[in-house]
Amino acid sequence: MSTAVVLAAGLGTRMRSPLAKVLHPLLGRPMVGWIVAALREAGVDDIIVVVHHQEDAVKAALLAQDPALRFARQEDPRGTGDALRSALPLLPATGTVLVTAGDTPLLQGRDVRRLLDAHAAVPGRLATVASFHADDAHGYGRIDRGQGIVEHGECSPDQLAIREVNSGMYAFDAEHLHAELPHLQAHPPKGEFYLTDLAGRLDGGATGVTSEFPATAFAGVNDRAQLADARGVLRRRVNRAWAEGGVDFADLDHASVDVTVVLHPGAVVGFGAVIEGTSVVAGSVGAHCVIRHVNVAPGAVIHAGSVCEGATVGPGALVGPMARLRPGAVLEEGTHVGNYVEIKNAVIRRGAKVNHLSYVGDADVGERVNVGAGTITCNYDGVKKHRTVIQADAFIGSNTALVAPVTVGAGAIVGAGSTITQDVPADAIAIGRGMQKNHEGRASQLRARQTR
Ligand code: UD1
Ligand code: CA
Numbered sequence: 001m002s003t004a005v006v007l008a009a010g011l012g013t014r015m016r017s018p019l020a021k022v023l024h025p026l027l028g029r030p031m032v033g034w035i036v037a038a039l040r041e042a043g044v045d046d047i048i049v050v051v052h053h054q055e056d057a058v059k060a061a062l063l064a065q066d067p068a069l070r071f072a073r074q075e076d077p078r079g080t081g082d083a084l085r086s087a088l089p090l091l092p093a094t095g096t097v098l099v100t101a102g103d104t105p106l107l108q109g110r111d112v113r114r115l116l117d118a119h120a121a122v123p124g125r126l127a128t129v130a131s132f133h134a135d136d137a138h139g140y141g142r143i144d145r146g147q148g149i150v151e152h153g154e155c156s157p158d159q160l161a162i163r164e165v166n167s168g169m170y171a172f173d174a175e176h177l178h179a180e181l182p183h184l185q186a187h188p189p190k191g192e193f194y195l196t197d198l199a200g201r202l203d204g205g206a207t208g209v210t211s212e213f214p215a216t217a218f219a220g221v222n223d224r225a226q227l228a229d230a231r232g233v234l235r236r237r238v239n240r241a242w243a244e245g246g247v248d249f250a251d252l253d254h255a256s257v258d259v260t261v262v263l264h265p266g267a268v269v270g271f272g273a274v275i276e277g278t279s280v281v282a283g284s285v286g287a288h289c290v291i292r293h294v295n296v297a298p299g300a301v302i303h304a305g306s307v308c309e310g311a312t313v314g315p316g317a318l319v320g321p322m323a324r325l326r327p328g329a330v331l332e333e334g335t336h337v338g339n340y341v342e343i344k345n346a347v348i349r350r351g352a353k354v355n356h357l358s359y360v361g362d363a364d365v366g367e368r369v370n371v372g373a374g375t376i377t378c379n380y381d382g383v384k385k386h387r388t389v390i391q392a393d394a395f396i397g398s399n400t401a402l403v404a405p406v407t408v409g410a411g412a413i414v415g416a417g418s419t420i421t422q423d424v425p426a427d428a429i430a431i432g433r434g435m436q437k438n439h440e441g442r443a444s445q446l447r448a449r450q451t452r
Contacts, residue, residue: 008102009052028258034105041109079192118210119171140165149196372398
């Protein structure tokens with residue numbers, strides 16, 4: 001049984017964002033969600049998140065990820081010590097309490113484990129601080145062994161030269177917290193309460209430091225440049241894990257795969273592909289495709305530049321390049337949806353083809369149907385949407401307008417350029433266009449008149 005507290009009540013003004021800092025998304029998960037995931041990975045079974053700014057949104061986002069979380073409300077944020085104090089009633093009476101910030105999304109389970117192990121290794125320990133060596137220590141609390149943690153603004157010149165800094169992650173003895181948190185003193189001039197005061201003198205006895213952490217483990221996100229940097233690190237980390245599991249990436253740094261996505265071994269992710277939401281990919285997603293909530297079956301290929309959302313792409317189906325699949329597009333096995341084709345709320349049944357420049361919306365396209373280039377389902381009459389049904393083996397000539405509601409029967413043929421406003425019976429040929437007239441020899445006469 002171990003408990004962790006995540007301090008996530010701050011607004012994060014340097015983000016210059018209406019959204020609370022910890023809610024900024026990184027690969028489909030809010031920043032603070034990455035910390036929660038790292039704590040779970042380390043085996044922490046009780047997690048308390050301290051909230052204040054946009055607390056309802058923070059809670060909702062986190063509960064969607066992890067319904068077992070608990071929350072404490074910091075009434076009036078007055079520093080990290082005050083934040084932990086607001087969680088005090090929820091803390092166990094004994095045992096270890098891990099405390100960490102909500103804005104270090106690169107934290108991993110093994111870093112948490114390392115601190116917990118270091119803390120447990122010294123019997124009677126009241127506090128163990130995770131530290132690291134920073135190239136640029138500006139803004140961090142310095143680790144002055146034998147003295148304690150000194151905040152940047154309160155450092156002597158000698159202390160300012162110290163490169164070992166406080167990561168913001170600590171392991172505390174629960175009894176120590178219950179005894180000392182109520183007695184924290186505010187620091188002038190802002191009247192903030194420092195959690196760091198509970199870390200004591202750090203002489204290796206009652207309180208100590210453990211420092212074998214890479215500097216990147218605690219990289220904090222305070223502005224949007226650091227947010228983008230963190231996203232880049234996480235992107236590579238996520239992609240690399242999939243690649244080790246047998247997914248073929250054109251480039252680990254140039255593909256963005258949300259943590260909510262599932263990729264199967266043998267899946268292919270092209271250069272610059274963006275795969276989001278609940279997508280499940282077994283087939284191939286080409287360069288610069290954007291897919292969200294899309295299921296791509298084995299052998300299916302989405303060619304470059306396609307944008308797909310809420311669609312199902314069946315085994316061996318071919319999509320794009322530059323196709324658009326909108327919600328409710330269902331492409332069955334072996335279908336083709338080609339360049340500059342848009343499909344919305346429509347089933348394209350086995351072996352059917354919509355290869356070029358068409359819009360198919362609110363439709364049922366039967367097996368082996370061929371939809372010619374430039375065909376449009378006219379599904380909207382200005383008020384309501386209507387369905388188009390094309391039955392098996394029908395052939396729709398190029399540049400046909402199918403004015404819904406309308407049904408084209410099995411095996412029927414529709415002539416190119418038709419506007420189809422009435423149902424076409426099975427096996428019929430339908431032609432709905434102005435008939436052609438040829439005026440022999442008149443072209444030269446016309447030109448002569450034009451140049452006179
Ligand atoms: C803190 C440490 C500093 C350490 C640094 C590491 C203190 C006094 N200083 O400084 O030694 O080197 O982290 O990044 O603790 N928060 C609340 N409520 C508050 C204030 C903060 O929940 O009232 C949360 C923030 O949302 C954030 C975390 O606590 O997630 C850290 O707060 P922040 O203000 O960023 O502390 P630092 O000044 O960075
Ligand atoms: Ca910080």
